Amino acid sequence: xxxxxxxxxxxxxxxxxxxxxxxxxxxxxxxxxxxxxxxxxxxxxxxxxxxxxxxxxxxxxxxxxxxxxxxxxxxxxxxxxxxxxxxxxxxxxxxxxxxxxxxxxxxxxxxx
Numbered sequence: 001x002x003x004x005x006x007x008x009x010x011x012x013x014x015x016x017x018x019x020x021x022x023x024x025x026x027x028x029x030x031x032x033x034x035x036x037x038x039x040x041x042x043x044x045x046x047x048x049x050x051x052x053x054x055x056x057x058x059x060x061x062x063x064x065x066x067x068x069x070x071x072x073x074x075x076x077x078x079x080x081x082x083x084x085x086x087x088x089x090x091x092x093x094x095x096x097x098x099x100x101x102x103x104x105x106x107x108x109x110x111x112x
Contacts, residue, residue, distance in 0.1 A: 009023045016074040019081040020106035024059035055106045081107045
């Protein structure tokens with residue numbers, strides 16, 4: 001894997017924060033609800049979906065504290081959200097499975 005330059009990290013940081021439109025507290029609360037799907041384990045917060053918890057952790061970090069692993073997670077989230085939103089279902093407002101998958105990484109497609 002290539003090294004990230006400061007410019008690359010800056011752009012990725014902006015992209016990540018552009019697609020993640022939920023706060024860390026909103027994501028954590030969402031992941032702890034039964035409504036977040038099969039991957040949710042409300043009885044044991046240590047068992048939450050890994051990518052979602054990584055997003056929560058990233059939102060609490062400063063840009064200067066990012067690691068290589070953090071940039072990989074940010075890239076994965078940006079790609080996931082862009083792919084899912086590009087393939088938006090015809091009735092997205094009613095497609096809970098599609099919305100829940102996006103919300104699990106911090107993007108609520110119904111949020112303005």
